[in-house]
Amino acid sequence: MKKMISDRVAETKPSITLAITAKAKEMVKSGEDVVGFGAGEPDFDTPEFIKEGAIQAIKDGHTKYTPATGILELRELICEKLKNDNGLSYTPDQILVNSGAKHSLSTAFQSILNEGDEVLVPVPYWVSYPEIVRIAGGIPVFVETKEEDDFKLTGEAFEKSITDKTKAIYINSPSNPVGAIYSIEELKVIADIAVKHQIYVVSDEIYEKLIYDGDEHVSIASLNEDIKKLTIVVNGMSKSHAMTGWRLGYTAANPEVAKAMGTIQGHAVSHPSSITQYAGIAALKCPECVLDGMLSEYDSRRKYCIERLDEIEELSYIYPKGAFYVFINVSWLFGKKYRGTLIKGSMDFANLILDNEKVALVPGVAFGADKFVRISYATSMEEIGKGIDRIEKFIKEVE
Ligand SMILES: Cc1ncc(COP(=O)(O)O)c(C=O)c1O
Incomplete structure (x- = not known):
């Protein structure tokens, strides 16, 4: 049947x-x-000045289609943010603005996975991680971590899980559900293995701004050019700017992946709401305001x-x-x-x-x-x- x-x-x-x-x-x-x-x-x-940015956009008639990858001014501001906060150099054509970080993740996996490709998911994981991979035709492969390591992935566990089908790995720092933060040394170990085996790192940095005790966030992509090429940086405004309902996420990736993601997004949703993108512009114009x-x-x-x-x-x-x-x-x-x-x-x-x-x-x-x-x-x-x-x-x- x-x-x-x-x-x-x-x-x-x-x-x-x-x-x-x-x-x-x-x-x-x-x-x-x-x-x-x-x-x-x-x-x-959501802070008032961000709402104002959106209201002004409506009044100014910014209510039409935007480029599929997102408004250029917003992508330029994202590049500036990545440079200032993370020491990462990207050009606007490497940035894709999405409808929330969840959408960034699904677009990323739809762009890189072929049927049956494996994606390593350190456990515990954010609920949607395995399902996003399945929907894109991939197979989530769970990698055990230890409570005494704050449930962070070790190089040993990573390397042991690699097969010839391994296409990507998720890294989430600070992490949901644990609230753990990877140190630069821990990230270096993971980066070296990913480069050695040519595995994409999908680095979910959505909680980047929510860090305490003087700890610091390091994006794995910032370690060296080799790992930067393999990393898809995922971030967004939901948590940092109290903007969950607006649906605003973004990715930074190598030009080939960024182009593939843009193609998928163009056919799936065209682009995130123009009003939301203008709210994002207001938010990023004043990073210290929030x-x-x-x-x-x-x-x-x-x-x-x-x-x-x-x-x-x-x-x-x-x-x-x-x-x-x-x-x-x-x-x-x-x-x-x-x-x-x-x-x-x-x-x-x-x-x-x-x-x-x-x-x-x-x-x-x-x-x-x-x-x-x-x-x-x-x-x-x-x-x-x-x-x-x-x-x-x-x-x-x-x-
Ligand atoms: C780890 C993690 N990544 C991504 C997201 C999705 O964020 P967004 O609301 O931007 O889609 C969440 C939301 O809970 C999350 O916890």
Whole structure:
């Protein structure tokens, strides 16, 4: 019989993060007091001057098609940003503006993968990474990392996973869900292996600006010309500029890959919304206008979160150095019961705590790490306090 839906979709899982968030939103709608630790989204509003940029664009009639790769002025500003922040030299024809970083990733993989090519995905991974590869016809190959390495990929694990079909590897620093940051030395090891085997590095740098404790972000592409040629730098405005809904991401790549990506984008969506691109121009014209207030607030929340979690006996977590998540190990509760219900894994934990204590968090199984759950501290201090009180109460009832 003729298959009416593609095999690729059949193999693709819907996002667990979005499912939990939707369930929590439904509960809020029906009047329940849910603490939202689920969403990977800044709770700040988009800064006013960025909104003004978009409003002005509408008034000025910038409401028509733009070049498929994005408005030249925006691509020039992205080049300037990459130069100033990351020490990377690109020309505007190497930049592609996309509808969010998720779209950047999918366009990247559609441009480089042939059917059956393998892509290495260090575990834990951001939920969409394997599915984006599958949709593009590739095969995600999971690479185990260790808790004691903050779940960062080592050269040894990388090299062991390479086959003659390996086409690319994901690197995400700062990382979601862990909040880990790769040091320059760690990146050098990965870069050398990628160059030796001619493997693309898809470097997701979306949390670049959310770094604490004086740590610094290094783009793997900045290490040398060889790795730069193989790297597709992915970044965007969602997290750094509190612009999730605007859908603005971008990539920087070698001219051949950039051209291929432009061709795909031209046929898929033409280009991101012109209004959004003008908002991006306003944002990048004033890099110093955005972040400081948000960053110090995230940092205070992070410290408060850690302080409170430290008070809960037996609970351990990966110390978060970047992004806005804490990845908490709850595996010591598995095999025990909460009000008579057995907790078998992170999904049970997440469902039970949402239904009973009204705390929405994401089960680690969504990231390939079932021993953990992820909380997002992109919410108010008051909500963080309330949420951790409830987690503590939940844990006390487990027996
Ligand atoms: C690691 C990572 N990459 C990419 C994205 C996608 O960002 P965007 O909203 O720009 O599509 C997210 C969003 O949660 C993310 O966590």
